Amino acid sequence: MTAKDIESILWLVPAIPLAAALINGLLSILFLKSKPKKELSKGLLTIRYATSFIGIVSIASVLVISLICLSYLLGQPAPKQPEAAPHAVVSGQVTAQIAEGSSSAKLAAPVARDSQAEVAPTEEANPRRVEVQKVYTWIPSGDFQINFGFLLDPLTAMMLVVVTTISLLVHIFSTGYMRDDNGYHRFFTYLPFFTFSMIMLVLSNNFLLLYVFWEAVGLSSYLLIGFWFSKKYDWGRLLPTAANVKAFVVNRVGDFGFSLGIMWIFVMMLGPVGETYAQKHNIQGLWDRLNYANVFGAFNDAIAAHTLDGLVLTLICLLLFMGAMGKSAQIPLHVWLPDAMAGPTPVSALIHAATMVTAGVYMVGRVSPLFAHSGDAMLVISIIGIATAFFGSTVGCTQKDIKAVMAYSTVSQLGYMFFALGVFGWVAAFFHLMTHAFFKGLLFLGCGSVIHANEETIHHGFHTIQHNAADWAKKRFPNDPQRAEEVGNELFEAAEHAIEYGVDKNSKDELLRMGLDPQNMDYMGNLSRGMKLTAISMTFGAAALAGIPLTAGFWSKDEILAVTFSRGAENSINYGIYAVGIFAALLTAFYSFRMIFSVFFGKNFRLPAAMNTLAYEGMRRKAAELEIANFNPAEIVNFVDGYEHGAAPETHGATAPDHSHSHTPTTPLAVRENPLNMTLPLVFLAFMSIAAGYVGLPTALVGASNNLFEHFLDGSFETALAVNPLHHETVETTLLLLVFSGVVAITGVLIAYFMYHRNRDTLPQRVGKVTGPLYAISRNKWYWDEIYNLIFVQAGLLTMRGLALFDKYVIDGVVNGVAWLTKQSARHLRKVQTGFVGNYAFYMAIGLVLIVALFYVTNGIKF
Secondary structure: OOHHHHHHHHOHHHHHHHHHHHHHHHHHHHHHOOOOHHHOOHHHHHHHHHHHHHHHHHHHHHHHHHHHHHHHHHOOOOOOOOOOOOOOOOOOOOOOOOOOOOHHHOOOOOOOOOOOOOOOOOOOOOOOOEEEEEEEEEEEEOOEEEEEEEEEOHHHHHHHHHHHHHHHHHHHHHHHHOOOOOOHHHHHHHHHHHHHHHHHHHHEOEHHHHHHHHHHHHHHHHHHHOOOOOOOOOOOOOOHHHHHHHHHHHHHHHHHHHHHHHHHHHHHHHOHHHHHHHHHHOOOOOHHHHEHHHHHHHHHHHHHOOOOOHHHHHHHHHHHHHHHHHHOOOOOOOOHHHHHHHOOHHHHHHHHHOOHHHHHHHHHHHOHHHHOOOHHHHHHHHHHHHHHHHHHHHHHOOOOEHHHHHHHHHHHHHHHHHHHHHOOOHHHHHHHHHHHHHHHHHHHHHHHHHHHHHHHHHHHHHHHHHHHHHHHHHHHOOOOHHHHHHHHHHHHHHHHHHHHHOOOOOOOOHHHHHOOOOOEHHHOOOHHHOOHHHHHHHHHHHHHHHOOOOOHHHHHHHHHHHHHHHHOOOOOHHHHHHHHHHHHHHHHHHHHHHHHHHHHOOOOOOHHHHHHHHHHHHHHHHHHHOOOOOOOHHHOOEEEEOOOOOOOOOOOOOOOOOOOOOOOOEEEEOOOOOOHHHHHHHHHHHHHHHHHHHHOOOHHHHOHHHOHHHHHHHHHHHHHHHHOOOOOOOHHHHHHHHHHHHHHHHHHHHHHHHHHHHOOOOHHHHHHHHHOHHHHHHHOHHHHHHHHHHHHHHHHHHHHHHHHHHHHHHHHHHHHHHHHHHHHHHHHHHHHOOOOHHHHHHHHHHHHHHHHHHHHHHOOOOO
C-alpha cells in the first residue's frame, strides 16, 4: 500500500459516520418522528432498530479504515531524529537557538498550492505523514477559497483508532441500554454525528477547520447531554436542559480565547511573519496560511531570525490553551463536565473517554511546535494541570453518585495529561490519553450497566407493589370492588411517587428528601453476586485507573510521573508537581476502589431496605389521608435482599426481564446481569485496560526501539522534542519510581478496603465527622458552583437590576420628566387664552411693567 492509496480512502473516515447520521436522521423524520415505542408497528420497529445497525456498521467500517491507516504508518520507516538544539527559556522570551534551515526547524513540507495541485508531497525526512490538501472546497468565491484538507500522521492515526474503537463499543452497548427509550432512533442519529465531528477535528490540517469542528463537537455534546430534554426530576442533579446550556456557556468562555488565538495567528501570517514565508515558499491562497505546516514553518523561521516577540507567542499559546481548558474541563472551566452526566450514560462514556474532553489535549499536542517555544505558557499549563488533578481527586473521594465519581476522575486524569504536556512530556500525555480512553470507557459503561440493572430492579419492585396493593385492597374491601380498585391504585401511586421523588423535601434524611436514586452508591452493595461479568470488568478498569502494577494505567500514569520527576533537574517546581501528582494518585486509588467495594462487595444489597423505607412512608401517609384504620404497609410488600434469601437472579436475556413469577408480601430483590450486547464491550475494554499499557513500557527498561508507542509517536513531536528533548532516567531510578508508584496505589486500595468493605457502616461516617470542614469542602466540590453563582449569576442579576432601575428612574426619568414639565406648564399657560381683549391688554401692560423693571434692575434708568 502506498501513500496514494491512503489518500484515496482517507475521505471515507469522516464521510461514513456523517452519511450514517444523515440517513438515520432522514429515517427518523420520515417514518419514526416522535412516536413512542409502544405505538410503532412492526415495520416501524424494524426501521427503528435499523438506525442502530446503520450506526454500528458505519463506525465499524471507519475503525477498519483507521486500522489500515495505522498499519500503513507503522510500516513506514521512522523519520530521522533531529539533533537537539540548546534549550534556554527565559520569561517572556522564546527559544531562538534553532538554526535556520536545521532539521529541527522542518516541521513538514511547506504547502504551496496552485489551481491544479491537490496533494502536496510529504517531507522526505518524515515518511509517516500523509496530507491531502484539498478534499472539498468549502467556500469557492474567486480567489477566496477555503478547502477541506486532511493530515494523517502518527498522532492522528492513534486518535482515530481510539475514537472509533470507543465509539463502536458505545454504539453496541447503547443497543441494550437505550432499547426501550422512545428517542432510540434520535440517539443513533446524534451518536454518529458526534463521532464524525471528533474525527474531522482530528483529521483537519489547518486552524480554521480545527475551529469549525471544535465547535461541531460542542454542538454534538449539547444535543446528547440534553437528550432527555423532557426529564423533570433527577434527584437533585442539574436537569438535561440546564446541563447542556451550562456546558455550552462555559465552553463559550474558553472558545472565545481559542478563537482570539487563531485570529492572532492569522494576523501574524498576514503580516511580516507569514508574508516572508509565503513568498519564500510560493503560498498563494490566503487561507492556506492557516495550514499547520505553514504556520509552524513561518513561526519557526521568525524564531530563528529573532523577529518574533516572545510575549506575543506566549499570549497566543495561552489563548489557545483557554479553549483547551474549556473543552478538557480544566480549572476554572471544569464546572460543566460533572453536570454533563445528565445525558445517557453511553454518551458520558464517549465524551469522557474518547471525544470532547480529549480534544483539548489533542489540540495542545498538535500545536506543540508553538507551545514548546514558550516556557511561560508551558509553566501555566503544568500548574493548571496539577491543580486540576488534585482538585478532581479530592472531590472524587466523597461523591455518592457513581457517575459523579467517574466524572471527577476524568477531570483529575485530564489534569495529569495537561501537566505532562506542561513539563514537555508529549508522548507520556498521549500514552495516558490512550490507556485512559479504554479504562474510563469501561468504567462509564460499567456504571451504565449497574444503573440499568438497578432501574430494572426498581421497576420490578413497582410491579410487585402494584400487584400486591391490588390484592390487599380486594381482601380489605371484599364487598366494594370499586373502592378496592381505587385504594389499591392510590396506595401503589403513593409508594411509586415516594420511591422516585421522596416524601418530605424538608427532611434531614437524604433518602426521604430525595427519593431512591439508582445512581447513589449508598443503596448498592454485593452486586457482584448477580453481575459477575460487570463486577470483574469494572474491577480491572478500577485497577487501571488506580495505577495498580502491571495494568495499563500503571504504565501510563507512571510515565507521566517519571517525566515530571526527570524535569525536576531543569526546574525545581517540577519536583513539587511530582509530589502533588503522587498524592493525587493515592486519592485516585482510594476513590476507585471505594466505588468497587461500595457497589459490588459488602455484606448485603441495600436497595431493598431503601425501597421499603420510602414505600412504607408513602403508603402510610396515603392511608391516613384515605382514613384506613390499622394500616400495616408490610402486609402489602416487604422487600428483602434476594442474595441472602436464596433468590439468586438469573441472567437477563435479550428481552425485558420476566415479572410473571408469583408475588408475595415478602419479595426478594436482586439485580441481574445485563444482555451480552451490554456486557461484551465491558469484557473487551477490561482486556484493553491491561494490554494497552504494554505498547509503552519504560524506555529505560526495554530500550528506545522496544517502547513501541514512543517510537511511533515521536515523529509527531519532532520539532517540540528538538526544542527540549527528554532525557530518560536510569534503570535504577526508573525501577525505584515504579515501585514507589505501585506502593502508593496499593496503599490507596487498602485504605478503601478497610473503610468501605470491612467497616462500611461506621468508619466513613466517623472519618467524615473527624475531617469536618475538609469533608464538607470535598463533598460540595470546593463550592465552585456556589462561587460561580455568587460572582457571575447573582452579581450579574444585581447589576442588571441596578441598570434597570437606572434606566427607569434616570434615563426614562429625564425624558418623562421633560414631558411632564411641558405638559404641566402648557396646562397652566393655556389659561391665559381667555378670548377677552381687556385681559390681553392687561397682560401686555403687566409685561411692559416687568420689562421696564428688568432694565431698571440691570442697568438703571436715567431721566
